[in-house]
Amino acid sequence: MPADAGLTPSILITGARGQVGFELCRSLAPLGRVVAVDRSRCDLARPEQVRQLVREVRPDVIVNAAAYTAVDRAEDDATLAFAVNRDGPALLAEEAARAGILLVHYSTDYVFDGAKDSPYVEEDRPAPLSVYGHSKLAGEQAVLGSAASALVLRTSWVAGSHGGNFARTMLALARQRDTLRVVADQIGAPTMAALLADVTAQIVARHWLHGDRAAFAGGLYHVTAAGETSWHGYACEVLRLAAQRGVALQAMPEAVEPIPTSAYPRPARRPANSRLDTAKLRRTFGIHLPDWRSGVAQLLDQILDGEPACAKA
């Protein structure tokens, strides 16, 4: 460990080209020396490569944003999904325990079956409906069951300015079609990748810079934006914000038809209730999580700012 490690940790970010990984590169940069790697340098399905990289970089903190996230494809690709989402994090945890590294890992609302009629707390029993959900549950269990100092942050409905996501898809469809049909019986909280990255940075800073290491409150935490909506409500909000910003749409929010999940069959089943209770995060770290709508507004601004002016009108 470097002599000034107490002041400037070295932080390894995996999955750096993903939605969350991209935002972590921004949010963690002020905390120390960031080494950000994508799949080409750190493929979680290649254990030897991962082990070698961790031993070369010798980080103080690993933030694992890499994951197999193709929820439907995973139904026919369980071997790879489990290699990336279970075995990869298990190996990172093993290396973290061996070298005294803090490990931050992400998991998902899809570990639940959605049958509960209120938001899920960390102690609720997981019961995944999909291969992806099972693989992510196995990953969080491997991390939490290891000897590493580790945090698992469960989140939901992630969207970021970098990468494909629901908000971008709705925007693109509403520019091409005059009606959209969107599922209205699954509820959750759209959570921006930037928020998740900022929360991660706050916790890492607290752990590392503020000398909380001895009393570090590792474990499992739910982290989502505040409030709740359905995919239908989310789509309407995206279109409302886009119209407000002068985007020429074929489909306005009123043209978004609410449909049941049964009218939009997918290979992987999704939970009807994706709501996660975030009280433990607030109690433990005093972190305030803003309403999902403010995050979506910021995301829309970022997406539209990145477009040529002629695309907006």
Ligand SMILES: NC(=O)c1ccc[n+]([C@@H]2O[C@H](COP(=O)([O-])OP(=O)(O)OC[C@H]3O[C@@H](n4cnc5c(N)ncnc54)[C@H](OP(=O)(O)O)[C@@H]3O)[C@@H](O)[C@H]2O)c1
């Ligand atoms: N997206 C959501 O709605 C959501 C919801 C709840 C929880 N989460 C969790 O949040 C975390 C971040 O997700 P995200 O939204 O940022 O996902 P993402 O945008 O799909 O990013 C995942 C990254 O992992 C990389 N990756 C895939 N296979 C890999 C492998 N074998 N080795 C190394 N890297 C690999 C991908 O690289 P390529 O681009 O090369 O494929 C991608 O850059 C994940 O743990 C995810 O399970 C996401």
